[in-house]
Amino acid sequence: MDEDRIPTGIAGLDRVIEGGLRDNTTLLVVGSSGTGKSTFAMQYIMYGLENGENALYVSLEEPPEQILEEAEKLGFDMKKYHERELFFFHTKGEDFKQLVEEQLPALVEANKDYSVRTRVVIDPLTPLIWSISDKKEQRELITKLFYTLKQLGAVLVTTEEHSAPGETIGEDVLIPVYLSDGAVHLTYRPIGGAFNRSLEIIKMRATRHGEEVYPYIFVRGIGVVAKTTPVVSPEDANKYDGMFDKAIKTASDLGASEMFLDKIRYVKKHWSYSFSPKETLQMLFETYGLTQAIKKDDVSGSENVDKDNTSSSQSEQSSNESSQQTTESFDKSDEENKGGEGDTVEIEDLSELEELAG
Numbered sequence: 001m002d003e004d005r006i007p008t009g010i011a012g013l014d015r016v017i018e019g020g021l022r023d024n025t026t027l028l029v030v031g032s033s034g035t036g037k038s039t040f041a042m043q044y045i046m047y048g049l050e051n052g053e054n055a056l057y058v059s060l061e062e063p064p065e066q067i068l069e070e071a072e073k074l075g076f077d078m079k080k081y082h083e084r085e086l087f088f089f090h091t092k093g094e095d096f097k098q099l100v101e102e103q104l105p106a107l108v109e110a111n112k113d114y115s116v117r118t119r120v121v122i123d124p125l126t127p128l129i130w131s132i133s134d135k136k137e138q139r140e141l142i143t144k145l146f147y148t149l150k151q152l153g154a155v156l157v158t159t160e161e162h163s164a165p166g167e168t169i170g171e172d173v174l175i176p177v178y179l180s181d182g183a184v185h186l187t188y189r190p191i192g193g194a195f196n197r198s199l200e201i202i203k204m205r206a207t208r209h210g211e212e213v214y215p216y217i218f219v220r221g222i223g224v225v226a227k228t229t230p231v232v233s234p235e236d237a238n239k240y241d242g243m244f245d246k247a248i249k250t251a252s253d254l255g256a257s258e259m260f261l262d263k264i265r266y267v268k269k270h271w272s273y274s275f276s277p278k279e280t281l282q283m284l285f286e287t288y289g290l291t292q293a294i295k296k297d298d299v300s301g302s303e304n305v306d307k308d309n310t311s312s313s314q315s316e317q318s319s320n321e322s323s324q325q326t327t328e329s330f331d332k333s334d335e336e337n338k339g340g341e342g343d344t345v346e347i348e349d350l351s352e353l354e355e356l357a358g
């Protein structure tokens with residue numbers, strides 16, 4: 001992990017978002033009524049409170065007493081933190097413009113020098129969205145709201161959607177999704193069975209996140225439990241290093257620039273899929289003009305590689321010529337290449353590299 005992440009506390013979620021949220025970002029939880037948005041929000045808050053953090057609960061609908069009651073029913077003892085570490089900001093049917101432009105900025109300003117980590121929840125954002133029909137005005141107000149609250153810490157925002165059949169995500173939530181740093185979609189299909197609810201990560205800026213549809217259940221005392229598999233298992237993490245090293249060597253021999261080599265090194269360090277990077281490397285070589293060197297049979301079925309142009313001497317071409325590279329000169333292996341130029345072995349595609357990853 002490259003930076004400090006703030007665990008959401010949603011069981012199963014953190015392992016598919018690199019450990020949690022980045023500080024001062026927003027996560028939007030979208031779902032139709034009853035999908036578990038408030039449970040998500042409470043769970044997020046509780047995790048922080050249980051770990052010595054503070055929390056601000058912005059409620060545009062229910063009064064604090066009702067939220068505390070509901071939390072109790074889910075098995076969360078929120079009451080004991082109320083007005084000590086947990087603070088509510090409740091407003092209903094009021095002027096949201098004034099809330100966003102005056103009240104919340106004043107609150108943030110008052111907390112400016114406060115050093116305890118604070119997590120923020122807005123549950124739900126829906127009344128504010130519905131109160132403004134003008135899209136431009138809506139966007140401006142939500143932008144300001146997020147900007148203000150992000151100064152306190154990582155913000156979890158819930159919003160209700162009404163997606164039409166066939167829509168991935170409802171039109172009514174496009175603006176908040178667009179303005180959030182991350183978005184999670186909860187869906188409920190009442191078809192019976194334990195796992196009829198599922199969670200998908202729509203986006204998570206600057207994060208390598210899981211891309212599957214994850215079933216989830218409610219567990220009293222925990223909240224939402226999502227059935228996920230880690231994005232990269234420790235055993236998988238370095239599985240393809242050999243292939244990347246091979247690609248670096250080949251690119252270098254083809255006269256690729258340091259920038260290009262650094263790019264492959266970077267991708268090697270961050271490769272998070274359990275499948276082979278072969279095709280990705282192939283595309284990368286192609287994009288940078290390094291490969292008519294690689295036959296495209298795996299990708300497009302094309303066979304037209306000019307073999308006559310192939311010669312090992314071209315591996316010593318300078319980097320500024322690399323974009324005109326028309327040959328294949330993937331060296332088979334360091335060992336086989338030791339004998340000198342004449343021993344350079346042509347590789348028809350990257351599948352041979354894949355064997356290295358075994």
Ligand SMILES: Nc1ncnc2c1ncn2[C@@H]1O[C@H](COP(=O)(O)OP(=O)(O)OP(=O)(O)O)[C@@H](O)[C@H]1O
Nearest residue numbers: 031032033034035036037038039040160218219220
């Ligand atoms: N222990 C539990 N077992 C099974 N289902 C549960 C449990 N606790 C909550 N639920 C389900 O969660 C739903 C409510 O979750 P929650 O209030 O978090 O949803 P929501 O998306 O916030 O809904 P709303 O849009 O009404 O605010 C309940 O309707 C119920 O179906």
Ligand SMILES: [Mg+2]
Nearest residue numbers: 037038039124
């Ligand atoms: Mg709710």
